[in-house]
Amino acid sequence: AQRVTQPEKLLSVFKGAPVELKCNYSYSGSPELFWYVQYSRQRLQLLLRHISRESIKGFTADLNKGETSFHLKKPFAQEEDSAMYYCALSSSGYSTLTFGKGTMLLVSP
Amino acid sequence: EPEVTQTPSHQVTQMGQEVILRCVPISNHLYFYWYRQILGQKVEFLVSFYNNEISEKSEIFDDQFSVERPDGSNFTLKIRSTKLEDSAMYFCASCRSSYEQYFGPGTRLTVT
Numbered sequence: 001a002q003r004v005t006q007p008e009k010l011l012s013v014f015k016g017a018p019v020e021l022k023c024n025y026s027y028s029g030s031p032e033l034f035w036y037v038q039y040s041r042q043r044l045q046l047l048l049r050h051i052s053r054e055s056i057k058g059f060t061a062d063l064n065k066g067e068t069s070f071h072l073k074k075p076f077a078q079e080e081d082s083a084m085y086y087c088a089l090s091s092s093g094y095s096t097l098t099f100g101k102g103t104m105l106l107v108s109p
Numbered sequence: 110e111p112e113v114t115q116t117p118s119h120q121v122t123q124m125g126q127e128v129i130l131r132c133v134p135i136s137n138h139l140y141f142y143w144y145r146q147i148l149g150q151k152v153e154f155l156v157s158f159y160n161n162e163i164s165e166k167s168e169i170f171d172d173q174f175s176v177e178r179p180d181g182s183n184f185t186l187k188i189r190s191t192k193l194e195d196s197a198m199y200f201c202a203s204c205r206s207s208y209e210q211y212f213g214p215g216t217r218l219t220v221t
Contacts, residue, residue: 036212042214043112043113043200043212043213043214043215044152044200044212045211045212046209046210046211049209086151086152095157095165096142096154096157096165096167097142097144097152097154097210098154099144099151099152099153100151101150101151102151102152
């Protein structure tokens with residue numbers, strides 16, 4: 001069975017501080033990993049996917065297969081980064097997403 | 110930019126009643142999904158739909174649930190006889206390629 005674990009429900013940081021949102025997964029094959037973000041009163045939207053290896057809004061995430069992790073990082077948090085962040089896993093192709101419980105990131109001025 | 114739309118935004122129904130949640134996926138997308146999120150819990154997969162049939166479904170998606178794409182644009186989720194535990198936010202998503210699923214804004218279903 002596939003599972004995604006986000007150990008922190010809430011992460012509170014000050015503007016300009018580094019951010020790391022943790023995500024660990026359990027999957028027997030080769031998963032596709034994603035980060036979705038949900039800003040207040042908005043829909044879930046894709047932030048990052050590991051296959052594209054890109055940086056979006058200053059966020060990066062590296063898939064570590066040895067540690068089965070896909071942590072989301074940003075060197076300097078901004079207030080507009082405050083949102084709910086979900087890590088998600090897909091087995092392949094157009095397959096369904098398995099989500100973690102999400103981490104609320106609050107960036108204070 | 111095209112978006113997935115869902116109606117209604119909030120539906121209140123009595124236990125035992127049937128509800129239909131509606132979604133209009135992005136027009137050139139081929140894969141469609143329903144997810145739900147009970148308050149305080151994670152987003153959970155319900156069902157995926159491709160080529161006019163269910164391609165995958167979860168344990169949650171029992172005989173009380175059904176999906177339909179009646180007219181080539183709408184994608185509906187029907188719950189035949191709602192229970193209190195069906196109260197949740199229901200998200201529709203669609204996908205064309207490259208793994209990115211686009212989500213709708215959700216329908217909040219409240220069963221009283």
